[in-house]
Amino acid sequence: MTPEKIGQYSLYFALIVCVFGLLTSIFAQLKKKSTYVRIARNSVWAVSLCVLSAAVSLWVCLLTGRFHVEYVHQYTNDTMPIIYKVAALWGGQNGSLLFWLMILCAYSSVVMWQNRQKNYNFLPMVCATLLSIAGFFLILINFDANPFAVVPFALDYGKGLNPLLQNYYMIIHPPSLYLGFVGMSVPFAFAMSALITGQLDNRWIVQVRTWTLVAWFFLSIGNLLGSSWAYEVLGWGGYWAWDPVENAAFIPWLTTSAFLHSAIIQEKRGMLKTWNMVLVILSFIMTLLGTFLTRSGIVSSVHSFAQSNIGTYFLVFLIISIGVSVGFLLYRLKDLQSQHELDAIVSRESAFLFNNLIFVGAAFAILWGTLFPVLSEWVRGTKITVGAPYFNSIMVPIGLILLFLTGVGPLVAWRKTSKEQLKKHFVWPVGLLLGSSLLLLFFAPKTSSLLSNVYINLSFSLCVFVTASIFFEYKHGADLRRKFFKESYGLAILKLIVSNKRRYGGYIVHLGIVLLFVGFTGTAYRQEKEFKLNPNQIAKIKDYTLKYEALYPDNNPHREKVVAKVNVWKDKVFFGELTPSVVFYTPSRGEEAQQGTEVSMLRSVKEDVYAALITFDPSDRSIFLKIIINPLVGFIWFGGLLLVLGGVVVMWPNRKNTAVYA
Amino acid sequence: MNFKKLKNTQFIIALSLLVVGIGIVVSTTLPQATKYYVTVDEFLKAPEKYAQQSIKLAGRVVPNSIDKNTQTLTWTFKVMESEAPIDVYYQGAMPDTFKDEVDVVLTGEYVGGRFVAVEVLAKCASRYEEKLEAPLQMQEQANHLSSEDTHRDDT
Numbered sequence: 001m002t003p004e005k006i007g008q009y010s011l012y013f014a015l016i017v018c019v020f021g022l023l024t025s026i027f028a029q030l031k032k033k034s035t036y037v038r039i040a041r042n043s044v045w046a047v048s049l050c051v052l053s054a055a056v057s058l059w060v061c062l063l064t065g066r067f068h069v070e071y072v073h074q075y076t077n078d079t080m081p082i083i084y085k086v087a088a089l090w091g092g093q094n095g096s097l098l099f100w101l102m103i104l105c106a107y108s109s110v111v112m113w114q115n116r117q118k119n120y121n122f123l124p125m126v127c128a129t130l131l132s133i134a135g136f137f138l139i140l141i142n143f144d145a146n147p148f149a150v151v152p153f154a155l156d157y158g159k160g161l162n163p164l165l166q167n168y169y170m171i172i173h174p175p176s177l178y179l180g181f182v183g184m185s186v187p188f189a190f191a192m193s194a195l196i197t198g199q200l201d202n203r204w205i206v207q208v209r210t211w212t213l214v215a216w217f218f219l220s221i222g223n224l225l226g227s228s229w230a231y232e233v234l235g236w237g238g239y240w241a242w243d244p245v246e247n248a249a250f251i252p253w254l255t256t257s258a259f260l261h262s263a264i265i266q267e268k269r270g271m272l273k274t275w276n277m278v279l280v281i282l283s284f285i286m287t288l289l290g291t292f293l294t295r296s297g298i299v300s301s302v303h304s305f306a307q308s309n310i311g312t313y314f315l316v317f318l319i320i321s322i323g324v325s326v327g328f329l330l331y332r333l334k335d336l337q338s339q340h341e342l343d344a345i346v347s348r349e350s351a352f353l354f355n356n357l358i359f360v361g362a363a364f365a366i367l368w369g370t371l372f373p374v375l376s377e378w379v380r381g382t383k384i385t386v387g388a389p390y391f392n393s394i395m396v397p398i399g400l401i402l403l404f405l406t407g408v409g410p411l412v413a414w415r416k417t418s419k420e421q422l423k424k425h426f427v428w429p430v431g432l433l434l435g436s437s438l439l440l441l442f443f444a445p446k447t448s449s450l451l452s453n454v455y456i457n458l459s460f461s462l463c464v465f466v467t468a469s470i471f472f473e474y475k476h477g478a479d480l481r482r483k484f485f486k487e488s489y490g491l492a493i494l495k496l497i498v499s500n501k502r503r504y505g506g507y508i509v510h511l512g513i514v515l516l517f518v519g520f521t522g523t524a525y526r527q528e529k530e531f532k533l534n535p536n537q538i539a540k541i542k543d544y545t546l547k548y549e550a551l552y553p554d555n556n557p558h559r560e561k562v563v564a565k566v567n568v569w570k571d572k573v574f575f576g577e578l579t580p581s582v583v584f585y586t587p588s589r590g591e592e593a594q595q596g597t598e599v600s601m602l603r604s605v606k607e608d609v610y611a612a613l614i615t616f617d618p619s620d621r622s623i624f625l626k627i628i629i630n631p632l633v634g635f636i637w638f639g640g641l642l643l644v645l646g647g648v649v650v651m652w653p654n655r656k657n658t659a660v661y662a
Numbered sequence: 663m664n665f666k667k668l669k670n671t672q673f674i675i676a677l678s679l680l681v682v683g684i685g686i687v688v689s690t691t692l693p694q695a696t697k698y699y700v701t702v703d704e705f706l707k708a709p710e711k712y713a714q715q716s717i718k719l720a721g722r723v724v725p726n727s728i729d730k731n732t733q734t735l736t737w738t739f740k741v742m743e744s745e746a747p748i749d750v751y752y753q754g755a756m757p758d759t760f761k762d763e764v765d766v767v768l769t770g771e772y773v774g775g776r777f778v779a780v781e782v783l784a785k786c787a788s789r790y791e792e793k794l795e796a797p798l799q800m801q802e803q804a805n806h807l808s809s810e811d812t813h814r815d816d817t
Binding site for chain 2: 354373393614624
C-alpha cells in the first residue's frame with residue numbers, strides 16, 4: 001500500500017474512532033462507570049495513533065517526492081533541503097490542518113496520561129470536548145482539505161516552497177504558534193467539563209491554569225519569533241505591523257495573560273469564578289476566530305491564505321462552540337458565585353482586576369480594529385480599513401497603564417493595604433519613578449510631538465518603577481531567608497525562586513516585559529532614510545557616515561546575489577561594514593522566478609543600523625539604499641528571552657505539589 | 663453595610679472611568695486611522711466618491727505593464743480587476759513579491775487620471791492562494807509534459 005493510501009485510511013479510521021469515543025464519553029458521563037471512562041480515554045489514544053500515522057505518511061510522501069500527491073507537488077521539489085521538506089507539513093493549508101490536529105492529539109494524549117488514575121468524574125466531558133474539536137478537524141480534513149488528494153495523472157516534479165519562506169524561522173515559528181493556538185483547547189475542555197458536570201470547585205482551575213500557561217508560553221514564543229522573522233529576514237524594517245494575522249495571534253495572548261492573573265485570585269480568594277470561565281472560553285473562541293479570519297480571506301492581510309470554503313467550516317464550528325459554551329455558562333451561573341467580596345480598592349485583588357479589565361479591553365480594541373472592515377461592509381456596504389495609527393495610539397496608553405499595574409501589583413497586599421504598608425513599600429519605587437521622570441525631562445532626547453515626549457518619559461520611568469518594585473520584592477524575600485537560614489544572597493535568591501516558582505518566575509516574566517517596553521519605546525526615536533548613491537559617494541544619517549564602496553556578485557547554483565558593500569563610521573571612528581543584497585533565486589522546474597532582499601545590520605545595545613538594498617542599476621552601479629536607525633531594538637529580543645525563561649520557571653513542575661494536585 | 667456600599671461605589675466609579683476612557687480613545691482615534699478599501703472595479707464605478715482622499719485600492723498587476731526607473735526609483739504599472747485597468751505611479755521600495763499578476767493593495771490618492779501610491783503591499787509569500795487554480799493549471803502542465811517527456815508512473 002502506498003503511503004498516501006495509508007494516510008488516507010488512517011484519517012478515515014480516525015474519524016470513526018473519534019465518533020465512537022465521543023459517544024462512549026457521553027455514555028461514561030451518564031453511567032458514571034470507570035470502564036466506560038477507560039474506553040473513552042483509550043479511544044483518544046487510538047485517534048491520536050491514527051492521526052500520527054497520517055502525519056508520518058504525509059512526511060514520507062513529502063520526503064520521498066511523491067509528486068502526484070497534489071500537496072507534495074505544491075510545496076516541495078527535488079532540490080529543497082530535507083529540513084524544509086519536513087517543514088512543508090505546515091507550509092500549506094491542508095498539511096497545516098493535519099499538523100494542527102496532530103498537536104491537538106498530542107496534547108489530548110498527555111492529558112489522558114496525566115489523569116489515567118484520577119479525576120474520573122471530570123474526564124468523560126474533557127474527552128468529549130477534545131474529541132469534538134478533533135472530530136471537527138477530521139471532518140474538515142477528510143471532506144474538504146485532504147492533504148492526500150492525488151492528481152489523476154503522473155507528475156514527477158514539484159513547485160517547491162517559496163524561497164522567501166526557506167528560512168529557519170519557517171521551521172520554528174509556525175509550530176510554536178500552532179502549539180499556542182491548539183493549546184487553548186485543553187483549558188477549554190476542562191472548563192467545559194466543569195460547567196457540564198457542575199464540579200465548579202477549585203480543582204478545574206488548577207488543571208486549567210497549568211495548561212493555559214503552556215498555551216500562553218508557546219503563543220509568546222510564536223509572536224516573538226514572528227516579529228524577529230519580519231525584522232531580520234523579511235526586510236520590513238519593523239517587527240510588528242498590526243496586520244490582521246498578527247492581531248489574530250496577539251488577541252489570545254492578551255486574554256490568556258488576563259486569565260493567568262485572575263486564576264490566582266480564584267485560587268487564593270475564591271473570587272471571579274464566572275469571569276475566569278468567561279476568559280477561558282473567550283481565549284479558545286479567539287483562537288478559532290483568528291483562524292477563521294485568516295483562513296477565510298474576509299480580512300485582507302499581507303499573509304495571504306486561500307479564499308477557500310474552509311472559512312465556512314470554521315464559522316459554523318465557531319458558532320456551535322460559542323452557543324454550547326455560553327449556554328452551559330448561563331446554566332451554571334448561579335453556582336459560580338464568589339465566596340468573598342473585594343475588601344478595598346487598594347488591594348492586590350483590585351490591582352489584578354484592573355489588570356484583567358485592561359488586558360481584555362486591549363483585546364477588544366484590537367479585535368474591533370481588525371473586524372472593523374468586515375463590520376463596516378456589513379453595515380454600510382463599504383469596506384473601511386483601520387490602519388496602524390489606530391492600534392498604536394490606543395495601545396500606547398493601555399500598555400502604560402498595564403506597566404504601571406505591573407509595578408503596583410506586588411507592592412500591595414491581599415485584601416487591603418494599610419497606610420503604613422503603602423508608605424513602606426511604595427516610598428522607594430515611587431521615589432525612583434519621580435526621580436527618573438525628572439531626569440528624563442531634562443536629558444531625554446526630544447521628538448517633535450509633545451504627546452510622544454510625555455509617553456517616552458512615562459514609559460521609561462515606569463520601567464524604572466517596575467524594576468524597582470521587582471527588585472525590592474526579591475530583596476525582601478532574600479533578606480528574610482538570610483535571617484532565618486543564614487544563606488548568602490545568591491543562594492537565598494535561588495532558593496527563593498525554587499520555593500515559589502510561580503511568584504518569582506512571574507517576576508522574571510515581568511522583568512522581560514519591562515525590557516520589551518524599553519524596546520517598544522525606542523521606536524519613538526526611529527529614523528529612516530532612503531539614499532541614492534553612486535560608488536564612493538557618502539551619506540549621513542544621525543551621527544553615522546556611510547560610504548558606498550562597491551557592488552559585487554556572489555553567486556551559487558541556487559541563487560544569484562548582488563551585494564552592496566557599505567562602510568560605516570560613527571563620529572569619525574570606523575564602526576563596521578554593511579552588506580545588504582538583492583537575491584535572485586534560480587527557479588527550478590515548475591517554480592516561478594523569485595527575488596528577495598537580504599538586509600544587513602550593525603547591532604549594538606543602543607541601536608541597530610539597518611540597511612536594505614532597494615535596487616541597483618548595473619549600468620552605472622548606482623544604488624538605492626534604505627537605512628533605518630532602530631534604537632533599543634535589542635531590548636525586545638533580550639526581553640523576549642527573559643520572558644520565555646520566566647515562563648519556563650513558572651511552568652517547571654513542583655515536586656512537592658504534585659501530591660497535592662492528585 | 664453602608665461601608666460596603668461605599669466600596670462598591672468606588673469600584674464602579676473606577677471601572678466606569680476605565681471603560682469610558684478606553685471608549686473615548688477608541689472613538690477619537692478610529693476615524694483618523696480609517697480609509698476606504700475598494701477594489702479596482704468598485705473604484706471605477708464611483709471614482710468621484712473616493713477623490714481627494716487617501717484610500718486603499720486592491721487589484722492585480724496587469725502583465726507586462728511594470729516599468730521601473732532605477733535612476734529615480736519610480737514605478738509605473740497598471741492594476742485591474744475584471745473591467746478596466748488603472749494607471750499607478752509609485753516612488754519607493756517595492757516588496758520582493760511584487761511582479762506581474764500579483765495581488766496588490768495600494769495606499770494612495772487618485773490624482774489627475776492616475777493613482778499615486780505611497781505604499782504598495784503585495785501578497786506575502788505564503789502560497790496558499792494558488793490552491794484554487796492549481797488543478798487546472800497542473801493538468802495543462804502535465805498534458806504538456808506527457809507529450810514531450812518520459813516519466814515514471816507511480817499509480
